[in-house]
Amino acid sequence: MTKLIKGKELSEKIVENISEELKNYTKKPGLTVIIVGDNPASRVYVNKKKRTAENAGFNSVVIELPEDVTREELEKHIDELNKDEAVDGILVQLPLPKHINTYDILERILPEKDVDGFHPENVGKLVIGLKPYAVSCTPYGIIRLLEENNIEIEGRHAVIIGRSNIVGKPMASLLLNRNATVTVCHSKTASLRRVCMQADILVAAVGREKFVKRDWVKPGAVVIDVGINRTEEGKIVGDVDFEEVSGKAEYITPVPGGVGPMTIAMLLSNTLELFKLHNDL
Numbered sequence: 672m673t674k675l676i677k678g679k680e681l682s683e684k685i686v687e688n689i690s691e692e693l694k695n696y697t698k699k700p701g702l703t704v705i706i707v708g709d710n711p712a713s714r715v716y717v718n719k720k721k722r723t724a725e726n727a728g729f730n731s732v733v734i735e736l737p738e739d740v741t742r743e744e745l746e747k748h749i750d751e752l753n754k755d756e757a758v759d760g761i762l763v764q765l766p767l768p769k770h771i772n773t774y775d776i777l778e779r780i781l782p783e784k785d786v787d788g789f790h791p792e793n794v795g796k797l798v799i800g801l802k803p804y805a806v807s808c809t810p811y812g813i814i815r816l817l818e819e820n821n822i823e824i825e826g827r828h829a830v831i832i833g834r835s836n837i838v839g840k841p842m843a844s845l846l847l848n849r850n851a852t853v854t855v856c857h858s859k860t861a862s863l864r865r866v867c868m869q870a871d872i873l874v875a876a877v878g879r880e881k882f883v884k885r886d887w888v889k890p891g892a893v894v895i896d897v898g899i900n901r902t903e904e905g906k907i908v909g910d911v912d913f914e915e916v917s918g919k920a921e922y923i924t925p926v927p928g929g930v931g932p933m934t935i936a937m938l939l940s941n942t943l944e945l946f947k948l949h950n951d952l
């Protein structure tokens with residue numbers, strides 16, 4: 672019988688615990704999100720981040736900048752936030768418009784306010800196995816889900832489909848640091864299905880609806896679905912064909928209600944950690 676990994680439940684517990692902890696402090700942790708342009712998906716994510724943070728007791732601010740904002744203007748905002756003592760975490764929603772170099776912007780954020788863990792210093796620390804100020808929220812949330820469900824990582828073969836800087840690469844480091852054997856697949860991987868069939872833990876982060884089929888999955892595997900895809904009928908589905916794969920896997924994350932809610936919970940958790948660091952708590 673395939674067991675569901677319930678991210679929604681765990682994320683609510685994490686947010687509730689954070690909210691309780693905040694009652695002990697006289698100040699509120701500050702999270703500022705910068706959104707550039709009007710990418711509809713980004714807007715939905717940013718609104719949800721703001722609402723959840725506010726409800727949990729954070730001081731949550733969103734700075735909206737036009738699509739044609741210059742790099743210099745965007746950097747000026749970041750420089751001000753870096754100096755602002757009320758701001759503990761800065762998040763620049765990605766993707767940015769093409770005329771702005773993403774890595775120039777991410778490097779401009781102070782590593783100790785980089786709530787996404789995207790600054791090269793934080794990425795480097797993660798790869799080396801040192802403690803970064805923050806770790807990318809989605810893969811960090813996946814680790815929490817595995818740990819909470821007592822799923823063994825050490826010694827197991829983890830296969831990640833997708834090599835993005837937001838999910839695939841930090842996921843590989845987090846699993847490797849926990850002594851998994853890690854394979855990272857991507858669009859040029861030969862015999863992708865055969866590689867996936869060897870996975871004890873399969874993480875799908877490709878952004879293609881129902882991409883992973885039943886015959887890609889080893890019986891008893893743990894299947895983690897990072898995808899959030901909208902079908903032509905307007906339904907949200909993952910990168911894994913849930914109907915086909917459940918019944919074969921030992922564990923599977925549903926979409927929605929699996930990995931997605933964990934991303935925001937980890938964002939709040941990261942912000943709280945930075946707040947405590949900045950206030951010697």
Ligand code: GUN
Nearest residue numbers: 762763764765766787837
């Ligand atoms: N765009 C999609 N996922 C993310 C994320 O985790 N952080 C940021 N900043 N942008 C994103």
